[in-house]
Amino acid sequence: MSGVLKDAIRVERxxxxxxxxxxxxxxxxxxxxxxxxxxxxxxxxxxxxxGVSRTVVREVLRHLESEGLVANLPNKGPIVALLDIEEAKQIYEIRGALEGMAARLCAERGSPEIVAALDESLTAIRNGYRDSDMAAVLTNTSSFYQTLFTRVDRHVAWGVVNLLTVRINHLRSMTIKTERRGIEGPLQMSKIVDAIRRGDGEGAYRAAMDHVAAASAIAEAVLSAQKPAE
Amino acid sequence: MSGVLKDAIRVERxxxxxxxxxxxxxxxxxxxxxxxxxxxxxxxxxxxxxGVSRTVVREVLRHLESEGLVANLPNKGPIVALLDIEEAKQIYEIRGALEGMAARLCAERGSPEIVAALDESLTAIRNGYRDSDMAAVLTNTSSFYQTLFTRVDRHVAWGVVNLLTVRINHLRSMTIKTERRGIEGPLQMSKIVDAIRRGDGEGAYRAAMDHVAAASAIAEAVLSAQKPAE
DNA sequence: AATCGTATTATGGCCTACCAAATACTGTAG
DNA sequence: CTACAGTATTTGGTAGGCCATAATACGATT
Known part of the structure; x- marks a missing residue:
């Protein structure tokens, strides 16, 4: 049996x-x-x-706890973490700092491939809004930022952003549905891409910060409109 | 029984x-x-x-895994995570972005209490170097940054920085021992404090970035001098 | 009727024991 | 000396049990 074949038929576990x-x-x-x-x-x-054992469940709960999605009340047990508006704002702020950093690096790198990849995601986002396919908007927004980070090899920062993002995910899906977000969101993102295209690091940084700041403002409005109702 | 007393004698579990x-x-x-x-x-x-059961150990390992301190090799089990030089540089970069952000906020806040607290930590750091008490240097460096973040209520960012910092802790203890670090480290930190004292947000930002960049450079030198030897 | 004490229940924390599958090691037969 | 079979190691996962605590329900007593 040839080694090559052996590799070729290797079953992907x-x-x-x-x-x-x-x-x-x-x-x-x-x-x-x-x-x-x-x-x-x-x-x-x-x-x-x-359909799994307690061992597995407990490990999962620990993991989610360290992700900040689950909180553990002493003598009471785990609950789904409550999202504090203050915390949400801080998460947006951190994302701004990191996404701004990544955008600047992309601009300085000056690679057409990055711009092409970002454009592709952006088009998909626009189509998602057009078709009211919010799931598509979310996943393509995610890949937009993934491109931003991973194309300049910032995997750690991407990991941090992801970690934080899951904690505000319900907010994301709410802000995205906001009336004007369908227009302004892609517009702001295209400003990031434009700055990267012309190699303007500082502009890319600011554009990325602006985008997150806008999202944060919407989230704050949504949250404070919602909280009193509870 | 007075309510006040009731609180006062509350047993600390x-x-x-x-x-x-x-x-x-x-x-x-x-x-x-x-x-x-x-x-x-x-x-x-x-x-x-x-002296505990596997249940506990497994949960601990999962937790450390999600912290990035432990890596899990498929079908082989957990090992202490190896520190990749590339990853270390990224961690320093992220810290720079976040600490710079926090320093800027402190400067803009313009509170004398913050400056006082920072000065106090800085003095303790200088004393630590003087007495070659590296443990003291580490803990006080930590409290310096903790002040930077928590005095402007950036607890989430502080959490992120902490999470990342444990992963490069051996590096920290090595860079700290470097010859010139005992002079330059505190000097750079005092520049941060000075900028904050005069309310210079941009200067504080840059000073914080510079400090982390210097640490990163030392870490890189230490690591690349060490890796080939293994 | 109001209060105090006592089961009962629900639940998390922790433990032991077990099995299956993959890997690493080891000794033996050819 | 090599190939191969068997054995130990170790993780992934399961089952079930014990204990402590907190909350709740249920009486019993005054």
């Missing part, structure tokens, strides 16, 4: 442990609102719902 | 679970070098060493 699958499921469930902020996450119930 | 104690122990052991990068962390060995 799922490679995902049950724990990781469960982790994704629960995170997904929190992010998309199946579990609401404040909901208790009872271990044994989760076992039943996920 | 340890409140720490076994898991948290174990987590701290293991993290500490990794950070201070008892476990070296690349070392395997065999669950059952840890159970024996910590």
């Amino acid at each position: 799922p490679a995902k442990t049950l724990r990781e699958l469960a982790l994704d499921k629960v995170r997904e469930a929190i992010v998309n609102g199946y579990f609401r902020p404040g909901d208790r996450l009872v271990e044994r119930d989760l076992c039943a719902q996920l | 340890p409140a720490k679970t076994l898991r948290e104690l174990a987590l701290d122990k293991v993290r500490e052991a990794i950070v201070n070098g008892y476990f070296r990068p690349g070392d395997r962390l065999v669950e059952r060995d840890l159970c024996a060493q910590l």
Whole structure:
């Protein structure tokens, strides 16, 4: 049997442990609102719902806790973390600093491939708004920023941004639906791309900051309009 | 019985679970070098060493994994994460962005209390260098930055910085011992304080960035001098 | 009827024991 | 000396149990 063939037919293992699958499921469930902020996450119930053992559930809860998606009340157990408006603003601020940094680096790199990739995501975002396909808007916004970070090899910063982003995910899906966001959002993002295209690091930095600041302002409005109602 | 008294005599419970104690122990052991990068962390060995069950050990390992201190090799198990020089540089870069941001905010706030607190930490750092007490240098450097972040209520950013910092902790203790660091480090930090004192946001930002950049450069030198030797 | 004390329940924290699968090691037969 | 089979190691995952605590419900007593 040839070594080459052996490699060729090598079966791609799922490679995902049950724990990781469960982790994704629960995170997904929190992010998309199946579990609401404040909901208790009872271990044994989760076992039943996920069809896994308590060991796995507990590891998943620990992991989500360190991600900030789950909070652990002493002597009461884990709940879905509540999103504090102050915290949300700080998260947006951090994203601004990091995305601005990445945008500047992209501009300084001056690679046409980056601009092309960003344009592609941006077009997809515009189409998403046109078709009212908010899921598409979210995933392509994500890939827009992923490009920004990973094309200049800032994987750690991308990881941080991702970590923080899941915590404000419900906010993201709300801000995105805002009336004017469908126009202004892509406009601001295209300013980032333009600055990168002309190699304007400082402009790219500011454009990225502006975009996040706008998102933050909308989020604040949404949150403070919502909180009193509870 | 008076309500005031009731609060006054409220018994302080340890409140720490076994898991948290174990987590701290293991993290500490990794950070201070008892476990070296690349070392395997065999669950059952840890159970024996910590005197706890596998349940606890596994949760601890998961937690450290999500902190980036532990890496999990598929089908082989957890090891202490190896520090890649590229990753270290990125971490320093992120710290620069966030600490710069915090320094700017402190300068804009213009509160004498902040300056006083920073000065106090800085003095302690200088004393630490004078007495060759590197542990003191580290903890006071930490409190310097903690002041920078928490006095302007940036707890999330402080959390991010902390999370990243533990990953480069061995580097920190090495860069700190570098010959000229004992002079230049405090000098750069005093520039941050000076800029804050005169309300110069931009200057504080740049000074904070410079300080981290210098640390990064030293770390790079140390690491690349060390890696080939292995 | 109001209050005080006592089961009961729900739940998390922690433990032991077990099995399956993958990997690493080891000794033996050819 | 090599190939191969068996053995130990170790993780991933499961099952189930014990204990402590907190909350709640339920009486019993005054």
